[in-house]
Each structure stands twice: as structure tokens, then as C-alpha cells.
Amino acid sequence: MSDKHPAKDAVGDPSELLAEIERLRCQLAQYERRFVELDRLANRDPLVDLPNRRSCLASLARLIARVDAYGIQAAMILADVDGLKAINDKFGHNAGDTAIKQISRLLVASVRKHDCVARLAGDEFAILLEHTDELQAWLLALRIVETVDEHPFHIGKANVPLSVAVGVTLICPRDHPEAVIERADREMYRIKAIRPRK
The missing domain is CATH 3.30.70.270 (Reverse transcriptase/Diguanylate cyclase domain)
Known part of the structure; x- marks a missing residue:
């Protein structure tokens, strides 16, 4: 009889899952910062930081x-x-x-x-x-x-x-x-x- 835990096998190693969640959070934060920067470049004048x-x-x-x-x-x-x-x-x-x-x-x-x-x-x-x-x-x-x-x-x-x-x-x-x-x-x-x- 196998001693493997079915729930653990279904979701994988919890530490790996947490690491993946953290990686995705960091990636999302990078995308959000990039979006803000692109929006600024599209809508603000770079010299005087006023609307373009x-x-x-x-x-x-x-x-x-x-x-x-x-x-x-x-x-x-x-x-x-x-x-x-x-x-x-x-x-x-x-x-x-x-x-x-x-x-x-x-x-x-x-x-x-x-x-x-x-x-x-x-x-x-x-x-x-x-x-x-x-x-x-x-x-x-x-x-x-x-x-x-x-x-x-x-x-x-x-x-x-x-x-x-x-x-x-x-x-x-x-x-x-x-x-x-x-x-x-x-x-x-x-x-x-x-x-x-x-």
C-alpha cells in the first residue's frame, strides 16, 4: 500500500506552490509598474511632466x-x-x-x-x-x-x-x-x- 498522500500529490509540494505564487506576484507587480510607465509616456510630456x-x-x-x-x-x-x-x-x-x-x-x-x-x-x-x-x-x-x-x-x-x-x-x-x-x-x-x- 502506498504511503503517498493523495491531496499532496494533487497540489504538489506546498513550498513550490508558495514560491510560484510569489513569483507570479512579483511578475504582476512588474507588469503594473510597466503599465504605469507606459501610460505616463503616452500621456505626459517628459520635459515638464504636464499632460501632452x-x-x-x-x-x-x-x-x-x-x-x-x-x-x-x-x-x-x-x-x-x-x-x-x-x-x-x-x-x-x-x-x-x-x-x-x-x-x-x-x-x-x-x-x-x-x-x-x-x-x-x-x-x-x-x-x-x-x-x-x-x-x-x-x-x-x-x-x-x-x-x-x-x-x-x-x-x-x-x-x-x-x-x-x-x-x-x-x-x-x-x-x-x-x-x-x-x-x-x-x-x-x-x-x-x-x-x-x-
Whole structure:
């Protein structure tokens, strides 16, 4: 008669089973960390750790849906950094990156915690404003222009002036994210054409 334990034979060595469970837990944790990292890479700008264009478009689509469903007021500010190419050409791309970081900090500090500041492209930022009418959005946009103007940007011993051009648009029911950005962009270039250069 065999002295083997049937239950033990069915499940195998308990220590081996526990080791396998632990291995699978570690593997799952690695996959979860990798997923978080891939999600960050897909949705965050690596230089300034703000939402990127892809993430901004998704947030804008959700905001349009809330405007559509609840009739709230919302707006978007588009901010374009003036003279970034000149900084890159004269002082190098590291200096340009530092300028972008400074601008992003100033933008984030200028808005409410629940507002969304995103980097759309090299020198373009978008700010999504919920429960905000057109006048409030323009007042904030002009305050941002003044804030950037008043903050010196130093490269070594050189004091390099930074400025931003801004455009504002309301977000309408049944709007499309790209259409919102295009309207703000057109408004920004209209303002840029009439604003005196520093």
C-alpha cells in the first residue's frame, strides 16, 4: 500500500506552490509598474511632466461633454512662448528647455488646482478652464502675459526676456477638441499681430 498522500500529490509540494505564487506576484507587480510607465509616456510630456497633446485632447473631449450635458461655461487659453527659437539658436537647446520649464511653472502657478495645463507642442501650452466665462478667461490670460513678462529668465549672466502670446476661446456644446484648439490658435495669432514686441 502506498504511503503517498493523495491531496499532496494533487497540489504538489506546498513550498513550490508558495514560491510560484510569489513569483507570479512579483511578475504582476512588474507588469503594473510597466503599465504605469507606459501610460505616463503616452500621456505626459517628459520635459515638464504636464499632460501632452494626446492627454489634453482627451481632457478637452470630456470637458466638451460636460458643457453639452450640464450647460456649464468653459474656455481654453492657448499660450505660445515668444522667442524660443532665438534662445535655442543663441544659447543652445538646454537653455530652451529651461525656459520651457520656467514657463510651465508660471502657468501652473497662475491657475486653479483643478484647471488643466498641458504642453501641446514645443512652445505651445493649453489651459482648460471649467466654470469660466470668456471675460474671466481673458483676464486670466492677460494676467499670465504680465506674470511671464515680469519674471526674468537668466542664462549665465545674460538676462533674456521671455514672453507669451495668448488666445482665448469659449468651449461650446457639440464642439470638437481640434476645432477648439484651432479657434484659440487663430485668436492667438490675431493678438500676436497687434501686440507690440518686447
